[in-house]
Amino acid sequence: MSSPHPETLPTSPEGRTAKTAHQRWRLPHHLWLAGERLLPCAVILLIWTAVSLSVHFLRGVDMPTPWQTAKRLYSLLGGSTVAGSPLLLHLQASMLRWISGFSVAAFLGISFGLLAGSFPWFSRATRAIPQVLLMIPGLAWIPVALLLFGIGEKATLFMISVAAFAPMAINVRDGLRGVDPYLVRAARMMGTGRWSLFFQVLLPAALPAFLTGIRLSLGTAWRVLVAAEMVVGTGHGLGYAIMQSRWTLDYTAAFVCIALLCLIGLTLEAILLRIVEAKTIHRWNIAKERS
């Protein structure tokens, strides 16, 4: 007795293979994926619109909607200015400060973490430093920055670096100290020398913690940058532009700057960190190994 193959598709009168429900849903799979990714953005835009309209009707205040913000962004990109300068100039100034501040924090944090992770005596002697720095909010550094450097670029750089240092230092240190001791034993059993052990075993094994440190440090640097520009900025930057827009009641421009801050943060995370993670720890499955 022959039975139809379970995967044989029914054929339509025209001779074309009829699509099953499964196939019909399979076709736009990529679209579904894209939709899933865009859904959180759509939810945020909906909530934003709802809040703007509610504020307008309840309090009679014009809060910019996403649509008004997008229109203002278009005009700003077309040449109009915010806080006396083109938007791209503010963006460039902020990015430069962010990269400089993060670079200083990353250099110091990684150096500190490597030393503390490698030498227990150094770790014991300096254990409190990153913990104390972690407890201090970014804005609390304003008086210290002003006293040390006065108003200007150096104060901004100091605030970013000092705030972004601790997450990097702690993650690098703990990442190195948390490497599976059996991996170290295996390496030593195979005759691995001190430097090879460090570069070929400890560093790759601690990579997930390093990436977490970079992610947290980048985020902290970004947040402190805006706060620093609002208070000790030097005439350019997104934070400065937000503050000036508030004084000139140009709230739509302020919203443009806030939206840009979010977009840049998300884009950089997606481009830099996710790609690195996909090529390293996800491919190697280190997180699963550890669990």
Next chain:
Amino acid sequence: MIRFAEVGLSYSRGHGEATDVILESINLQVSRGEFVCILGASGCGKTTLLNLAAGFLRPSRGRILFADKEILAPDPRRGMVFQDATLFPWLTVSGNIGFALKQQGIRGRQRAQIVTRHLELMGLSECGDCYPNSLSGGMRQRVGIARVLAMESPLMLMDEPFSALDPLTRERLQDELLQLHKINGQTILYVTHSIAEAAYLADRIIILQHRSIGHDIRVDASLPKDRLGASCLRLQHQLRRVLMPDNNIPLTPKI
């Protein structure tokens, strides 16, 4: 090959506090080519003994000599297969097997040839470019063994390497290990808590009891290696009586 002379290991809990004795008065000499199983209940110091042989730990008392020289640190001549394969997840299977060779300064084509030979030997030819996370437990242990074989360590230390595997894979790997031992003639120190495993694999069984060597049993090498054979079952029975004297096991098993 390796000799433990009055070896003891103890840890002090702190200044003025009691001392934990892990091992005491271990005297053991293992000759070249022997397959020695170290058997004992959990926590009796089996793995500690292996860690001492590897050089991961230093004894509190006594000396451990390998090729007539005192063991002071880990060395590729005493390769270890761990309970969990302990492969480097960021390296491919080939990379893991070649890691030790790289440390020994073996470069390029020569290293690739050695790696390929050991991939073939362990039936891993298809997996050279795989990362360890994509392998089954049995395959990972094969890589762990291939890594030590590629190092050509004259002494192989194995810490319950098959204990986490399913029974079928375990038996297959036990057979493969016996074959490799027969071909290469390496000296093997094999820690296990399985009586059946020790009875099947070993030329000699060391039973650790009360922190020291309780029994040293030599297995008749002329007997066939058959896990269901009468000699193997009789040996298992004998080991059970030694390890569990209060269990009222009859003197002669019904086989």
